[in-house]
Amino acid sequence: MMRRQRPLLAVLLWTFISFLTLFPIYWLFVISVKPAMDLFATPELILRTINWQNYIDVLNDSTLRRYMLNSLIISTCNAVLVTTLGFLACYALTRFDFGGKESIFFWTITNRMAPPAVFLLPLFLLLTTVYRVGDFTLLDTRTGMILVYCTFNLPFAIWTLKPTLDGIPKELDEAASIDGASQWKVLTEIVLPLCRPGIAVTLILTWVFAWNEYLLAATLTNFNARTLTTGLSEYITTTGSNWGIMAAISMFTMIPALIIFSLVQRHIVAGLTFGAVKG
Amino acid sequence: MRDNRIGWLLLAPTLAILFLFGVVPFIYIIWLSFHQWNPAAVNPDIVFNGADNFRRLVFDTGFLNSLGVTIAFVFFAVTSQLILGYLLAQAFMKDFPGKAFFRTIHTLPLIMAPIIVGSVWKLMTTPSIGIIPHLLDSWFGYDLNIGQSAVAAFTITVIMDIWHWTPLVTLTLIAALVSLPADPFEQAQIDGAGKRQIFWHITLPMILPAIMATVFIRLMDALRIVDEVLMLTGGGPGSATRYLGVHIFREVFPRTNYGYGSAVSLIVLYLTIVVCWLLYVTMLAPRKSGKG
Numbered sequence: 001m002m003r004r005q006r007p008l009l010a011v012l013l014w015t016f017i018s019f020l021t022l023f024p025i026y027w028l029f030v031i032s033v034k035p036a037m038d039l040f041a042t043p044e045l046i047l048r049t050i051n052w053q054n055y056i057d058v059l060n061d062s063t064l065r066r067y068m069l070n071s072l073i074i075s076t077c078n079a080v081l082v083t084t085l086g087f088l089a090c091y092a093l094t095r096f097d098f099g100g101k102e103s104i105f106f107w108t109i110t111n112r113m114a115p116p117a118v119f120l121l122p123l124f125l126l127l128t129t130v131y132r133v134g135d136f137t138l139l140d141t142r143t144g145m146i147l148v149y150c151t152f153n154l155p156f157a158i159w160t161l162k163p164t165l166d167g168i169p170k171e172l173d174e175a176a177s178i179d180g181a182s183q184w185k186v187l188t189e190i191v192l193p194l195c196r197p198g199i200a201v202t203l204i205l206t207w208v209f210a211w212n213e214y215l216l217a218a219t220l221t222n223f224n225a226r227t228l229t230t231g232l233s234e235y236i237t238t239t240g241s242n243w244g245i246m247a248a249i250s251m252f253t254m255i256p257a258l259i260i261f262s263l264v265q266r267h268i269v270a271g272l273t274f275g276a277v278k279g
Numbered sequence: 280m281r282d283n284r285i286g287w288l289l290l291a292p293t294l295a296i297l298f299l300f301g302v303v304p305f306i307y308i309i310w311l312s313f314h315q316w317n318p319a320a321v322n323p324d325i326v327f328n329g330a331d332n333f334r335r336l337v338f339d340t341g342f343l344n345s346l347g348v349t350i351a352f353v354f355f356a357v358t359s360q361l362i363l364g365y366l367l368a369q370a371f372m373k374d375f376p377g378k379a380f381f382r383t384i385h386t387l388p389l390i391m392a393p394i395i396v397g398s399v400w401k402l403m404t405t406p407s408i409g410i411i412p413h414l415l416d417s418w419f420g421y422d423l424n425i426g427q428s429a430v431a432a433f434t435i436t437v438i439m440d441i442w443h444w445t446p447l448v449t450l451t452l453i454a455a456l457v458s459l460p461a462d463p464f465e466q467a468q469i470d471g472a473g474k475r476q477i478f479w480h481i482t483l484p485m486i487l488p489a490i491m492a493t494v495f496i497r498l499m500d501a502l503r504i505v506d507e508v509l510m511l512t513g514g515g516p517g518s519a520t521r522y523l524g525v526h527i528f529r530e531v532f533p534r535t536n537y538g539y540g541s542a543v544s545l546i547v548l549y550l551t552i553v554v555c556w557l558l559y560v561t562m563l564a565p566r567k568s569g570k571g
Contacts, residue, residue, distance in 0.1 A: 007375035014381040017367065021384055024399045024442065027410060031402050043413040089293040096286030108293065111301040115503035115551055117524035118544040120532055122304035122311070131299070151300045154293060183285055212392030214506045215524070219532065229394050233510060243408055250398045254391055261390040265383055 028254075032247035039243055054248035064249065067231040071253075074142050074227060075210035078149045083203045085150075086157025087165075087195065091187060093158075094165045095173065105162065112155035120219045123148060127220060140221045148216055153206040160205070164198030165191070204264060208257045228253050305548075311541035319535045332542035342543060344518050345526035346550075348433070352522055353501040356440040360497060361490070363441065364448025371453050382453075385446045393443070397510025400439045404511075425512060429519035432512045436520050439507055444500070448493050455489030456482075495558060502551050523547050 031039070033050045058064050089108070093101055127139040127148075138144030172194075173186040181190070192199075214229040221230065232249045235242065312332055316325040336342055367385075371378065388396065404425050406412045412423040425432040463481050472480070505524035508514065514521035514529050521529065527547065531540045 007373060010370055010373045010375040011377065013370050014375070014377070014385075018381055018384040020442070021387060021446075024403050025387070027403055028399045031408065039408055043408060043410045045410065085293045085296070088289040092286040092289035096283050098283045098286055104290070104294075108297060111297050113499060113551070113555075114301075114305075114548055115499075115524060117503060117505055117527040118308070118548045118551075119304050120527060121537065121540045121544055122307045123300070124532075125311075125537060126304060126307060147296065148300055150296045154297060158293070208390060212394075214392065214394040214509075215528065219528070229392060229506075232394060232398060236510075243402060243405075246398060247402060250395050254395050257390050257392065258387070261387070262383075265386065 025254075028247050028250055031243055032251050034244060036242075036244055054244040055251070057245060058248045058252060064228070064231055067226050067228045068252065070142060070225055071211055071227040071229070074145045074149070074225070075207050077142070078146045078153060078210040079203050079207035081146060082150055082153040082157040082206050083161075083199060086154060086161050086202065087192075087199065089158055090161045090165045091191060093162065095170065105158070108155050108158050110155075112152050112159070116152065116215050119151070120215065123216070124219055140224050142225045144220060145217060145225055145227070148220060149210045149213060152213075153209055156209065157202050157206055160202050161195070161198055164195050168194050201264070204260055208260065211253075211257060308541040308545050308548075311538055312545045314538045316538045317536045325538075328538070332539050333546075335539065336542055336546060341518065341521075341530060342526065345521050345523050348518070348520065349502065349522045352433070352437060352440075352504070352520075353498065355437045356444075356501050357494065357497050359437070359441050360445045360448045361494065363445050364493075365452055365490075367445070367449045368452035368456055371449070372456055382450075385449060387446075388443045389446050391443070393504075393506035394510050396439060396443050397507035400435065400442075400507070401511050404435050425516075427516055429516055432516055432520050436504075436508055436511060439511060440501065440504065443507070444497060448497065451489055451493045452486065455486040459485055491558070495555060498554060498558065499551065502554065523550075 030047055032054055033047070033052065035049070035051045035053065093105055124139075127144055128137055131138050138147065168191060173190050176186050176190050177183070212229065213227075214233070217225075217227045218230045218233065221227070226234075228249065232246065232253060235246055235249060311325075313327060313329060314325050315328040315331070317323065371382070391399075401409075403409050404411050404423065406424050406426070415421045415423050423431055425435050459482075463485075464477065467477050467481055503524055504522055505528055508520055508522055508525050509528065512520045514525040524547075527540070527544060531543050534540070
């Protein structure tokens with residue numbers, strides 16, 4: 001359905017749309033590099049001076065540094081965990097014949113559909129009262145958050161990895177096992193290398209989802225395992241309106257996801273739209 | 280000949296984690312919603328109270344208000360995204376330079392953390408630092424104050440959601456439009472069909488499945504909106520933007536009334552399921568049975 005008419009109009013329209021998309025992000029940057037004194041002067045569209053003080057302040061704040069480290073550890077561990085488990089699960093779902101395979105697949109996916117707000121209360125109560133060993137609870141621990149994030153990331157990993165594993169012909173690993181390769185060898189040396197692109201996309205997207213999560217982190221942590229996103233909201237309520245710092249924290253939260261995105265943009269659009277977009 | 284025990288072994292960790300953090304919480308709120316449990320009350324024990332929590336829910340104005348504004352928000356946001364997304368996808372079908380670049384820019388909001396989207400829009404719309412109130416004031420003399428005007432706050436949350444999620448609709452519909460075969464359109468043009476006729480009788484029926492899938496995803500996400508709104512308005516002014524998720528986070532969770540909180544959570548989950556089911560049944564099922 002390509003139409004070769006009035007390309008100028010389309011370019012103009014899309015330039016305008018791109019401007020609307022980029023402007024709020026530009027404004028975030030403007031606020032983050034404005035000196036505190038200039039903030040309450042009349043808002044100006046054009047940036048006159050660039051002042052990195054807010055960024056320096058954020059990096060010098062030991063609490064925020066800890067939040068950053070927590071975010072990094074939690075999202076990295078979670079992404080590796082869900083991708084590994086999702087890969088193994090998809091291997092089982094595509095390579096073995098047991099009853100109810102389709103129902104198991106469908107059930108894992110439904111876990112992602114539930115609104116996280118619904119699970120705040122039960123997860124909080126379970127982590128404080130039920131899932132505990134003596135004095136040790138999972139509340140406010142990185143381990144707890146890594147496990148809790150599995151509820152939305154693990155179904156996603158299975159959802160994105162299943163088509164990849166479906167696409168690898170079974171004959172390939174059957175041939176390998178006839179040649180005497182063990183089940184483990186087939187998995188790691190035949191199937192795994194072929195799945196690399198799918199695995200990379202899954203790792204990246206689950207990492208971004210975990211890094212971006214706020215609601216569960218805000219309710220299930222209170223000091224030790226707080227993440228950068230909770231730090232952002234904390235900053236607003238405790239210090240009133242330190243807009244510059246808030247903008248700088250937002251930039252720090254946004255940049256890793258944007259860098260990763262720009263590197264692999266082509267491959268992850270399909271994942272972002274839950275496979276609704278193919279190609 | 281494969282040993283299915285290995286298959287189950289590979290699935291076991293996934294099933295265990297989803298059971299502990301997905302199924303158990305679900306059963307737990309069902310059980311709790313039929314009990315009274317408030318550790319801060321005079322009687323801190325867990326007592327069975329039948330359907331009392333649900334009976335209370337029907338008369339809870341806070342909850343009903345939240346339900347109402349959520350429905351309005353979802354309606355306005357998803358409808359606008361669908362129309363805008365379709366128009367943008369159509370505009371993308373033309374051949375013009377820089378397509379890949381424009382698509383990359385358009386995809387950016389999708390990757391942003393919802394809470395960052397909230398903070399971005401807070402910086403855009405807060406009076407005295409935001410550019411939008413400043414421009415509206417100097418151009419039209421209109422005073423935009425999302426901290427005071429309920430309508431303004433509601434509208435800005437809808438606009439924020441449109442900014443954040445229209446790209447998803449555009450991308451899905453671009454994919455749907457690209458995959459359409461050219462023959463029916465050429466044939467229709469030869470037969471002298473007008474633009475409007477082509478849209479209603481050819482384009483729309485052919486991309487309907489893609490539209491439905493998109494609406495499905497968007498509805499589920501719009502119903503669960505929390506982070507952006509918490510950051511932007513905190514649910515205010517008053518309770519103008521206290522959508523269901525915000526209501527649970529702000530009003531239900533902090534009170535230690537766990538039995539009642541579970542009932543609220545359960546109803547929200549139930550409504551989400553019902554909305555999606557209704558959508559599926561009314562839009563997709565007749566088409567399937569029609570095809571035979």
